[in-house]
Amino acid sequence: MAHMTTPVRKAVFPAAGLGTRFLPATKAQPKEMLVLVDKPVIQYGVEEAVESGVDNIVIVTGRGKNAIEDHFDANIELESFLEQRGKTQLLEEIRKITRLIQVAYVRQGEPLGLGHAVLVTKNLVNNEPFAVILGDDVIDARPPALKQMIDVYNRVDGPVLAVERVPMEDVSSYGIVAIDESAELGPGVHRIVDLVEKPKREDAPSNLAIIGRYILTPDIFPALEETARDGSGEIQLTDGLRRLLKTRPIYACEINGVRHDTGNKLGFLKAVVYFAMRRPDLAEPFRRYLESLNLNGH
Numbered sequence: 001m002a003h004m005t006t007p008v009r010k011a012v013f014p015a016a017g018l019g020t021r022f023l024p025a026t027k028a029q030p031k032e033m034l035v036l037v038d039k040p041v042i043q044y045g046v047e048e049a050v051e052s053g054v055d056n057i058v059i060v061t062g063r064g065k066n067a068i069e070d071h072f073d074a075n076i077e078l079e080s081f082l083e084q085r086g087k088t089q090l091l092e093e094i095r096k097i098t099r100l101i102q103v104a105y106v107r108q109g110e111p112l113g114l115g116h117a118v119l120v121t122k123n124l125v126n127n128e129p130f131a132v133i134l135g136d137d138v139i140d141a142r143p144p145a146l147k148q149m150i151d152v153y154n155r156v157d158g159p160v161l162a163v164e165r166v167p168m169e170d171v172s173s174y175g176i177v178a179i180d181e182s183a184e185l186g187p188g189v190h191r192i193v194d195l196v197e198k199p200k201r202e203d204a205p206s207n208l209a210i211i212g213r214y215i216l217t218p219d220i221f222p223a224l225e226e227t228a229r230d231g232s233g234e235i236q237l238t239d240g241l242r243r244l245l246k247t248r249p250i251y252a253c254e255i256n257g258v259r260h261d262t263g264n265k266l267g268f269l270k271a272v273v274y275f276a277m278r279r280p281d282l283a284e285p286f287r288r289y290l291e292s293l294n295l296n297g298h
């Protein structure tokens with residue numbers, strides 16, 4: 001009988017970072033709640049998880065993140081208002097997201113890095129494989145990015161990191177993987193032989209950058225517990241994965257889709273235009289507006 005992998009049922013959303021690249025917007029409001037057209041950034045990731053068959057959501061929050069909890073909670077007052085006014089479509093829209101998911105929250109306390117944020121979910125995740133989704137990487141893909149990764153996970157039965165080829169001048173902003181070029185595991189699927197966090201261009205082993213999606217196995221927790229803090233006092237997930245790589249194979253999966261890094265201002269602005277242009281109700285009038293700006297002129 002074929003070996004069955006343990007299914008991925010939980011998705012962790014680390015959302016306790018300070019979002020300094022987006023100040024002052026993120027002073028009192030989490031960057032995960034910044035809006036792309038009419039939905040907060042984090043909702044795109046939660047919908048991706050649900051569409052990938054994962055509906056147990058664990059959100060890692062910190063100080064000033066109450067808006068995230070309120071967003072995924074029922075709002076009875078608003079619901080009865082919409083009901084009375086007969087606004088059934090809006091009512092369905094706002095109910096859908098709370099009904100589709102089971103959500104749990106855990107506080108990080110201090111923003112000690114992405115690796116530490118994952119570590120604080122240890123007791124909620126328990127002894128099973130899980131996804132990590134960085135909400136500020138919004139990926140438009142069919143099938144959804146996480147589904148593409150779950151399909152790979154089911155074949156390789158080990159941790160899978162989403163990667164994307166980036167221009168060499170950008171490698172120092174990412175975790176970069178070195179891959180085994182001789183092993184062909186399917187289109188865009190690679191076995192990782194090393195990982196480096198934010199290498200200098202000349203030290204980068206490739207231009208395959210880790211983007212904001214991971215499928216991890218529970219042995220990442222002891223690996224993170226043994227991972228030392230970096231120069232800025234943070235526990236990096238990439239460093240934990242590097243340690244884990246000594247004990248088991250880890251895989252990379254190139255995602256077919258369009259990724260927007262909404263955690264920086266330019267990436268966010270691009271994402272707003274991209275998603276507005278994909279909305280049937282907005283695409284035409286918005287296109288006319290953009291054209292009226294005469295962008296080629298001076």
Ligand code: UTP
Nearest residue numbers: 014015016017018019020021111112113114117
């Ligand atoms: P980023 O590298 O984007 O950091 O974190 P950041 O602090 O949120 O933003 P900047 O760089 O200051 O602008 C990647 C992801 O990890 C989470 C963030 O919320 C984001 O989703 N994170 C980071 C935590 O949950 N805790 C941390 O201690 C650090």
